[in-house]
Amino acid sequence: MRTIQFREAVCEAMSEEMRRDDTVYLMGEEVAEYNGAYKASKGMLDEFGPDRVLDTPISELGFAGIAVGSAMIGNRPIVEFMTFNFSLVAIDQIINNAAKMRQMSGGQFNVPIVFRGPTASAGQLAATHSQAFESWYANCPGLKVVVPSNPYDAKGLLKAAIRDDDPVIFMESEQMYGDKGEVPEDEYMIPLGVADIKREGTDVTIVSFGKIIKEALKAAEELEKDGVSCEIIDLRTVRPMDHDAIFNSVKKTNRLVILEEAWPFGSVASEITYQVQENVFDFLDAPIQRITTADTPAPYSPVLLEKWLPNADDVVKAVKKVLYK
Amino acid sequence: MKKITKSVYLKWYEDMLFWRKFEDKLAAVYIQQKVRGFLHLYNGQEAVLAGTLHAIDPKKDRLITAYRNHVQPIGMGVDPKRVMAELYGKGTGTSQGLGGSMHIFSKEHNFYGGHGIVGGQIPLGAGLAFADKYFKRDSVTLCYMGDGAVRQGSLHETFNLAMLWNLPVVFICENNGYAMGTSVARTAKEQEIWKLGLGYDMPSGPVDGMSPVKVAEAVSEAVERARSGGGPTFLEMKTYRYRGHSMSDAQHYRTKDEVEEYKKIDPITQVKEVILDKKYASEDDIKVIDQRVKDLVKECEQFAEESPWPGDNVMYDTVYEQTDYPFLSHKL
Numbered sequence: 324m325r326t327i328q329f330r331e332a333v334c335e336a337m338s339e340e341m342r343r344d345d346t347v348y349l350m351g352e353e354v355a356e357y358n359g360a361y362k363a364s365k366g367m368l369d370e371f372g373p374d375r376v377l378d379t380p381i382s383e384l385g386f387a388g389i390a391v392g393s394a395m396i397g398n399r400p401i402v403e404f405m406t407f408n409f410s411l412v413a414i415d416q417i418i419n420n421a422a423k424m425r426q427m428s429g430g431q432f433n434v435p436i437v438f439r440g441p442t443a444s445a446g447q448l449a450a451t452h453s454q455a456f457e458s459w460y461a462n463c464p465g466l467k468v469v470v471p472s473n474p475y476d477a478k479g480l481l482k483a484a485i486r487d488d489d490p491v492i493f494m495e496s497e498q499m500y501g502d503k504g505e506v507p508e509d510e511y512m513i514p515l516g517v518a519d520i521k522r523e524g525t526d527v528t529i530v531s532f533g534k535i536i537k538e539a540l541k542a543a544e545e546l547e548k549d550g551v552s553c554e555i556i557d558l559r560t561v562r563p564m565d566h567d568a569i570f571n572s573v574k575k576t577n578r579l580v581i582l583e584e585a586w587p588f589g590s591v592a593s594e595i596t597y598q599v600q601e602n603v604f605d606f607l608d609a610p611i612q613r614i615t616t617a618d619t620p621a622p623y624s625p626v627l628l629e630k631w632l633p634n635a636d637d638v639v640k641a642v643k644k645v646l647y648k
Numbered sequence: 649m650k651k652i653t654k655s656v657y658l659k660w661y662e663d664m665l666f667w668r669k670f671e672d673k674l675a676a677v678y679i680q681q682k683v684r685g686f687l688h689l690y691n692g693q694e695a696v697l698a699g700t701l702h703a704i705d706p707k708k709d710r711l712i713t714a715y716r717n718h719v720q721p722i723g724m725g726v727d728p729k730r731v732m733a734e735l736y737g738k739g740t741g742t743s744q745g746l747g748g749s750m751h752i753f754s755k756e757h758n759f760y761g762g763h764g765i766v767g768g769q770i771p772l773g774a775g776l777a778f779a780d781k782y783f784k785r786d787s788v789t790l791c792y793m794g795d796g797a798v799r800q801g802s803l804h805e806t807f808n809l810a811m812l813w814n815l816p817v818v819f820i821c822e823n824n825g826y827a828m829g830t831s832v833a834r835t836a837k838e839q840e841i842w843k844l845g846l847g848y849d850m851p852s853g854p855v856d857g858m859s860p861v862k863v864a865e866a867v868s869e870a871v872e873r874a875r876s877g878g879g880p881t882f883l884e885m886k887t888y889r890y891r892g893h894s895m896s897d898a899q900h901y902r903t904k905d906e907v908e909e910y911k912k913i914d915p916i917t918q919v920k921e922v923i924l925d926k927k928y929a930s931e932d933d934i935k936v937i938d939q940r941v942k943d944l945v946k947e948c949e950q951f952a953e954e955s956p957w958p959g960d961n962v963m964y965d966t967v968y969e970q971t972d973y974p975f976l977s978h979k980l
Contacts, residue, residue, distance in 0.1 A: 348782070379809070386809060388771020388774070389806070396779045416768070426963070426966045427762075430744070
C-alpha cells in the first residue's frame with residue numbers, strides 16, 4: 324500500500340468531499356494562497372477556486388459564526404483553526420450557536436460543520452499555544468469530538484466528519500502532520516464513535532487518543548520485554564465515546580491505565596474512570612491510573628516541558644502500579 | 649419601494665397593535681408566573697418591524713435578531729399561537745418548548761432566531777448571506793441587534809468580513825437608548841452608532857425608528873443595494889422601548905417623563921392619525937380592528953394554556969441530527 328503524510332491524508336479527505344459535494348467549502352487563516360499554515364490544504368485553492376477555499380483575516384469569532392450561519396441554510400463548511408488554542412475567541416459561536424442550534428430551535432436547524440485544526444502541545448510553545456481542549460468540547464452536548472492519531476484514521480474520520488449532519492470538532496497535531504502511514508488509494512470512511520484496538524493484550528488495558536498514544540505504543544514494546552502484555556485502545560472519537568470497547572477490554576485485562584495529553588481536572592480520563600467504575604467495577608483488580616500533563620500551564624523551558632508532558636516512562640510506571648509490580 | 653397605500657397603513661395599524669397587545673398579554677401572564685425565565689418586550693419599537701416587513705419579500709428574505717424576538721416571527725408569518733405556546737413551555741411551541749422567550753425560530757418562515765447572547769447573532773446573519781451568495785440565491789438577510797450589541801467584537805469582525813466578501817446583508821441596530829440599564833452615552837465616546845459602519849466603508853445612516861414610513865424607505869434602499877450586488881448596509885434605528893429591559897428591570901436609570909415623551913411619537917398613534925386624517929377608516933372601523941386584535945390575543949392565550957407539555961424525549965431527540973446518538977444515562 325502507498326504511504327502518505329498525515330497532512331496529505333487531511334488534504335485528500337477534504338478534496339474528495341469537496342469534489343463529491345458542492346456545498347462543502349474550506350475557510351480559515353492561510354488556507355488558500357499560503358496552502359495552509361501546515362500545508363494541509365496544499366493545492367486546494369488551485370483546484371476549487373477562491374469561492375470554496377477562502378482565506379480569512381485573523382477573525383476567528385467572525386468567520387466561525389459566518390460558517391455556522393451558512394450551515395443553517397445549506398452549506399457544509401470546514402473551518403480551519405490554525406490551532407485550537409485560537410478557537411477560544413470563537414468559542415461562543417461553537418458552544419452557543421453550533422452546538423445548541425438544533426435543540427433550541429426544536430429540531431428545525433441542524434448545523435453540519437467541521438471545525439478542524441491542531442490540538443495540544445507542539446514543542447516549546449509555552450502556556451497559550453500548548454493546550455488540549457478535547458474535554459471542554461466533549462463536555463458540550465450537541466458536539467462530536469474526533470481526535471485521530473495516524474494518517475489512515477485521519478482521512479477516514481475526516482470524510483465521515485464532513486458528511487456528518489452534526490457539528491464536529493476535529494483535532495489534529497502540528498507534530499503529526501509530517502507522520503507517514505499507509506493510506507489506500509480507494510475511498511473509505513471510518514464511522515465516528517468507534518474505537519480501534521491498536522494492539523491486543525491480556526494483562527492491562529491502556530486507553531488513549533491523538534498523538535500521545537505513540538507513548539503508549541512505545542511503553543508497550545518495553546513492557547513486552549518484561550513479559551507484560553498491553554492492550555491499547557485508540558478512542559479515535561472522544562464524543563460519542565465507544566464505552567463498550569473500553570469495558571470489554573477491562574473485563575479481559577482487569578486493569579486500566581488512561582493516557583491523555585491534557586490537564587487532569589475534569590479530563591477525558593476522569594470521565595472514562597467514572598464510566599468504568601460504574602459499569603465494570605467488579606472486574607477491576609487495581610485502582611485505575613491516569614497519566615496526563617502536569618496540572619499547570621505548559622512551561623517553556625525544555626527541561627520543564629519534558630517533565631510537564633506525559634511520556635512512555637510514565638506509562639510503564641503506571642502499568643507496573645496497576646500490576647502491583 | 650412598494651407604495652405605501654391605504655391597505656398598508658391599515659395593515660401596519662393592526663399588526664403593530666397586535667404585537668403591542670401580544671407583548672402586554674405576556675407581561676400579564678408573566679406576573680401570574682405562567683411564563684418564566686427572562687422576558688424582553690418590544691413595546692415602542694414596532695415601527696422598526698412594520699417598516700422592515702414592507703421593504704422585504706418574506707418569501708425569500710431572512711430575518712435574524714437577538715432575544716427581543718417574539719413579534720418578528722409573527723410578522724414573518726408564524727402562527728402567534730405557537731409563539732405564545734413556546735413562552736408557556738408547551739410542546740406546541742415554535743421550538744417544542746425547548747427555546748423559550750429568547751429562542752424563537754421558524755425555518756418555514758425564514759426566521760433564524762431568537763439569540764440569547766448579545767451580539768452572537770451578528771456573524772450568523774452574515775453567514776446566512778454568505779450561503780445565499782455562495783448558492784447565487786436572490787435573498788437578502790436582515791440582521792438585527794440592540795445598541796448594546798454594537799460594543800461586541802462580533803459586530804466589528806462581521807462588518808469587516810461582510811464588506812470584504814460583499815455579502816447581501818442589512819445590519820440594523822435598534823437603538824432604544826439603553827443596553828439593559830446602561831445608556832448609549834455611557835458605552836462609547838461616539839454616540840452616533842451608525843458611524844461605526846463608516847470605518848468599514850459600509851453605507852450607513854440613522855433612521856427615525858418611530859416611523860414605519862422612514863424605516864420602510866431606508867430598509868428598501870438597503871435591501872435593493874444588497875440584492876443588486878451592492879453589499880451590506882448599516883442602519884441605526886433610533887427607537888425606544890417603553891417597558892424595562894426585561895420584566896425584572898426597575899428602570900431607575902430613566903425618568904417617567906422621558907418615557908411619556910416618547911409615547912407622544914408612538915408608532916401606532918402616528919399610523920392611526922394618518923388613517924383618520926386621510927379617512928382610510930372611521931373610528932368605528934378602528935374599533936372593529938381593536939376587537940379583532942383583542943380576540944386573537946385571547947385565542948393565543950387559550951391555545952397556550954390548553955396545549956400539552958412536551959414529552960421527556962424531545963430534549964434528547966432534538967440535540968443531534970443523528971437519531972441513535974448514545975447519550976449518557978443520568979438517572980438510576
